[in-house]
Amino acid sequence: MSKQFLAALFALLTLAPLSAQTPLRVAAAADLEPVLPPLLVQFEKNSGIHAEASYQASATLTTQIENGAPFDVFLSADLSFPKRLIDAGLADAAGSADSSTPITYARGTLVLWERKDSNLPPPSLDLLRSPALKRLAIANPDRAPYGRAAVAALHRLDLYDALKPRLVTAENIAQAAQFVDSANADAGLISLTSALTPRLSADGSYFVIPRDLYPPIEQGAVIVSNTKQRAAAHKLLDFLLSPAVQAELAKSGLTPVK
Amino acid sequence: MDWQAFVLSLRLATVTTAILLAIAVPLAALIVLGRGRWLAAVEALATLPMVLPPTVLGFFLLVLLGPRTAFGRGIAAMLGHPLAFSFDGLVVGSVIYSLPFAVQPLVAGFASVDTALVDAARLLGAGPVRLVSSILLPLARRSLLAAVVLSFLHTIGEFGVVLMLGGDIPGATRTLSIVLYDQVENFDYAAAGHTALLLLGLSALALAAVYATSQKRGRAGSA
Numbered sequence A: 001m002s003k004q005f006l007a008a009l010f011a012l013l014t015l016a017p018l019s020a021q022t023p024l025r026v027a028a029a030a031d032l033e034p035v036l037p038p039l040l041v042q043f044e045k046n047s048g049i050h051a052e053a054s055y056q057a058s059a060t061l062t063t064q065i066e067n068g069a070p071f072d073v074f075l076s077a078d079l080s081f082p083k084r085l086i087d088a089g090l091a092d093a094a095g096s097a098d099s100s101t102p103i104t105y106a107r108g109t110l111v112l113w114e115r116k117d118s119n120l121p122p123p124s125l126d127l128l129r130s131p132a133l134k135r136l137a138i139a140n141p142d143r144a145p146y147g148r149a150a151v152a153a154l155h156r157l158d159l160y161d162a163l164k165p166r167l168v169t170a171e172n173i174a175q176a177a178q179f180v181d182s183a184n185a186d187a188g189l190i191s192l193t194s195a196l197t198p199r200l201s202a203d204g205s206y207f208v209i210p211r212d213l214y215p216p217i218e219q220g221a222v223i224v225s226n227t228k229q230r231a232a233a234h235k236l237l238d239f240l241l242s243p244a245v246q247a248e249l250a251k252s253g254l255t256p257v258k
Numbered sequence B: 001m002d003w004q005a006f007v008l009s010l011r012l013a014t015v016t017t018a019i020l021l022a023i024a025v026p027l028a029a030l031i032v033l034g035r036g037r038w039l040a041a042v043e044a045l046a047t048l049p050m051v052l053p054p055t056v057l058g059f060f061l062l063v064l065l066g067p068r069t070a071f072g073r074g075i076a077a078m079l080g081h082p083l084a085f086s087f088d089g090l091v092v093g094s095v096i097y098s099l100p101f102a103v104q105p106l107v108a109g110f111a112s113v114d115t116a117l118v119d120a121a122r123l124l125g126a127g128p129v130r131l132v133s134s135i136l137l138p139l140a141r142r143s144l145l146a147a148v149v150l151s152f153l154h155t156i157g158e159f160g161v162v163l164m165l166g167g168d169i170p171g172a173t174r175t176l177s178i179v180l181y182d183q184v185e186n187f188d189y190a191a192a193g194h195t196a197l198l199l200l201g202l203s204a205l206a207l208a209a210v211y212a213t214s215q216k217r218g219r220a221g222s223a
Helices: A003-014 A036-047 A058-066 A080-087 A125-129 A145-156 A160-166 A173-181 A198-203 A230-241 A243-251 B003-033 B038-050 B054-064 B070-079 B087-111 B115-123 B128-139 B141-156 B160-166 B176-185 B189-222
Strands: A024-029 A051-056 A073-075 A103-108 A110-115 A136-139 A167-170 A187-191 A204-208 A217-224
Touching: A024 A036, A024 A058, A024 A230, A036 A051, A036 A230, A036 A243, A051 A058, A058 A073, A058 A080, A058 B176, A073 A080, A073 A230, A080 A217, A103 A145, A103 A230, A110 A125, A110 A145, A110 A173, A136 A145, A136 A173, A145 A160, A145 A173, A145 A187, A145 A217, A160 A167, A167 A173, A173 A187, A173 A198, A173 B054, A173 B160, A198 A204, A217 A230, A230 A243, B003 B038, B003 B087, B003 B128, B003 B141, B003 B176, B038 B087, B054 B087, B054 B160, B087 B141, B087 B160, B115 B128, B128 B141, B141 B189, B160 B176, B176 B189
Parallel strands: A024 A051, A024 A073, A136 A167, A136 A187
Antiparallel strands: A073 A217, A103 A217, A110 A187, A110 A204
């Protein structure tokens, strides 16, 4: 290998790639990872705007935006995180009826998921009452909206105290699904978006937790206030709220708001 | 300050370090004293855990140690409970995760021992155990110390593997690094600051104490 070749390789690896036009940067809650990518492709086709999404826990994205992360739009998995940014003057919902309230773009659905090869009864509220259920996976209730909903539902069913020693807490809803899919937990309270992914629908079955057992999991969107692409950000939010896309969301396990 | 998590982290790091030494000393001796190309493969394998992102390593362990593999079922039958979401599971994960930090300093230390001394000891009839205990370990004291310190601290600070394999159960798998991360993610920056400061302070004190005693002994030994 010649020295010139090595030098060229080094230059190639160290020089920053020439960037084209700045994309619209979307901070998206982790539960959108199975849902959003095809929608963003469609959005680019319709509007000519190239959007790139970063998927993280809503709490992490909130911290990043608070510390100046260059996002234009924040699609949270709940309303509290975007509200926190609005209250800090870092984000807004300008253009909607009330600019200080995040725009609800979808509602989440909590399901009880279990592997098909489990020895326990199929998923139902009775499964939650079964003493044979040794490990129930939930997402962290302190910050993951689905974890919060799971704990609320268990309280409503008067099962929380009985199940507390048997709960295993995952960092986020995707990890809670992994705990169950790897059979380390017997069942899990996860999102319908996870349960509908090809992998999980092949491995297991789910039971929709009755909606009156937990406060609605409203997913809110805001525009990051110091964005330089406000018009494009508005177009993305309008796109998400359009009837066609809302119908698309329903297929992926999110409840439309329109 | 979550003292239960603090004690748990110390216990995890102590158990992990003890097990790692029992594995890493013979392994490093084999790599340095042995002959054959396959030893390079052994050394590479022992260094490999550094490459994988810890959460990914944790995920693989979750699957490997879970009831869906014969290995996981065997271990569960032996222990009477599945490894995931238990302290024992964290020990297994930590040993694998921190293995390079125990093996690498020892290999470097053993390799720096004068081969003439090793050959002389061999000629005088010393077996491998005697070689390690009377020649390599005493002469590579600093490396042994480095291996202990790195394994211990690396386990205290370990996060990704515990996150994947632990399930955040107080007293069993909720370590201090998990508590610290939870505090940050819950925007409780004051508590996170206190926890981090205490952790850094205690570690700095412990390290200073370890290095101070080892220096004294080093000087006494060379005098």
